[in-house]
Amino acid sequence: MEKAGISIGIVGTGRIAERFWDESLYVEGIQVAAIYNRHMESVRWFAAKKKISGEEDILLTDDVEAFYHKVDAVYVASPHEYHVSYTIQALQHNKHVICEKPMAVTKQEAEDIFALANEKHLVCMEAIKTAYCPGFQKLLYLVMDGAIGTVRDIDATFTKIGSAAGREMWSAYGGSFVELGSYVLLPIMKIYGTQGEKPEIHTFSLEGAPQHDSYTKMMFTYHNHVATVKTGLGVKSEGELIISGDRGYLRVPSPWWLTKHIEVHHEDPNQVEIYEKPFDGAGLRYEIAEFVKKIQGEESSAVSAEESIWLAEIIEHFRLEQDEKGKNSANESEYNKADVKIWAHRGCSMAYPENTLLAFKKAAELPGITGIELDVQLSRDGEIVVIHDERVDRTTDGCGRVCDFSLEELRELSITGSGQDEKLQIPMLKEVFELLRPYCIRDGLQINIELKIALFHMRVWNRK
Structure with a gap:
């Protein structure tokens, strides 16, 4: 139809x-x-x-x-x-x-x-796809219906170990809390609300990329209840949701943000109610359906304007804290920069996707840079390409060994998590030379090339 x-x-x-x-x-x-x-x-x-x-x-x-x-x-x-x-x-x-x-x-x-x-x-x-899925809606109904009594504590975790070169870590709005915070804050704003008592907020963050967190733990303290959230892009923890009340607790196992399975526990360990709800596809169909309902003027469970404003305020609070922390760290840093040789490992790889022309260009533009390190391998047809891993899986949307792809096939792959509007590709070594040549001539930039040699390509490398 x-x-x-x-x-x-x-x-x-x-x-x-x-x-x-x-x-x-x-x-x-x-x-x-x-x-x-x-x-x-x-x-x-x-x-x-x-x-x-x-x-x-x-x-x-x-x-x-x-x-x-x-x-x-x-x-x-x-x-x-x-x-x-x-x-x-x-x-x-x-x-x-x-x-x-x-x-x-x-x-x-x-x-x-x-x-x-x-x-x-x-x-x-x-x-925020979790907000609209049937499982999370059921969870809220159980809480509001008093299944665990008065809620006193919420503990929500969403962590994953991703590439430090990904958009989630290096973009202007990167870091684990900006990337994942909306999910873990969702139960707090839906259960405790956003218009009443303002909580005290205590934050611990572990820096990954400069000024961006790879792990954050944040506690919200109210007069009669509390909440703890954890986000991570470089630290892994159990990704469950626990909501504690004075008559029991509610548990959603990892990954709780794809809410399918809900457990309601009581004092008697044998008394556990279990609810199963669908979570079809990637879950976006639920938020799309709510969007249609809102446009059509129907009643909707959409995240409200007040809730989105509250989320933005919490993220702003976090980012201001991080900025202040960064300034203090810079002021405390004491070393003789003149004695330090700066090499950009795989380009500016903590800020941009590794071993890409973008990462190399950004590294070459850094004040005081000594040189750039990069990795090369051979394609199936013997072309020299710049990539670290023997397989393309980690850094591109492809799957398989580099040596099994022709140059043309490698060029069709896209660097994942780039955060760029344009498509980033695996570069050829000669493209890197062309890009960096002016910096080498003008600034004395050095290039350290690491050969990633597969045994069956030894003879080809020797000829190269």
Whole structure:
């Protein structure tokens, strides 16, 4: 049956945009009508990956005005630092908006967004998929129905060990708390509310990339209750949700943010009620369906404007703390910089995707840089490419050994978690030389090349 209803456009062409495309196919009353990215190459890459041909009435464009003219609503799936600007721009074009979390990272930004949406009588909604799934809705019902009595403690954890070169760690709005905080804060704001008593907040953070946390533990202390949240992109912990009350506790096992299984425990260890709920696909279909309901004027369980403003305020509080911590660390640092030789390992790999032209360029521009270290391997057809691992799995969207790919096949792969609008590729060594040659001549930049030698390529390397 042909879908009809709301025409929605997607801003962005990354992983979450791909999932939104897939999930939208399961929701009635909405259809994707346009894909936008500032870089047309990325739009074409997205279309090829999703097998969007010229036969569909779907606009593929880098023209933002043509994009807005085509759609009724917009899904903002750009890197975090562009969420606010694209959301405001879409509202100014009189489009309903569903924006990926975090919608904003300051209270003022969030207030401005919702003030504009209210002024124009438009729906503006933050996309936190857990909030809309049947399991989490059941969890809230059990809590509000008194299944565990009065809630005194909430403990929510979301951690994963990812690449330090990923967008989650190095982008302007990187770090574990900005990336994952919306999830762990969700139970707190839904159960304790956002309009009453303001909690005392105590934070411990472990720095990963400069000014960005790889792990954060935050405690919220109220007069009669407490909450603890943990986020991590470099530290792993049990990813469960525990809600404790004076008549029992509620447990959702890892990964609790994909809420499927709920346990209600009591004093008697043999008395455990278990509830199972579906979590279909990537879960975005639930938030898309709620977005449609809101536009149609139906009752919805969407994250409210007040809740999104509260989330932004907490993230702002955290970021201000991190900035202050960074300033203090800089002031305390005492060493003779003149005696230190600075080498950029795989380029500026703590701030940008490793072994990419972007990482090498950023490293070459660093004041006082001595040199750049990089890794090379051979493709199946004997071309020298710059990549560290013997396999492409960790740093690209491909799978397999580097030596099993031709150069052309390697160039089709995309560097994952790049956070860039344009597609980043595995570079050839000669491309790196061309990029860095001016820095070597002008600044004396040195290059250290590490050969990653597979035994069956020894003879080829010797010829090279």
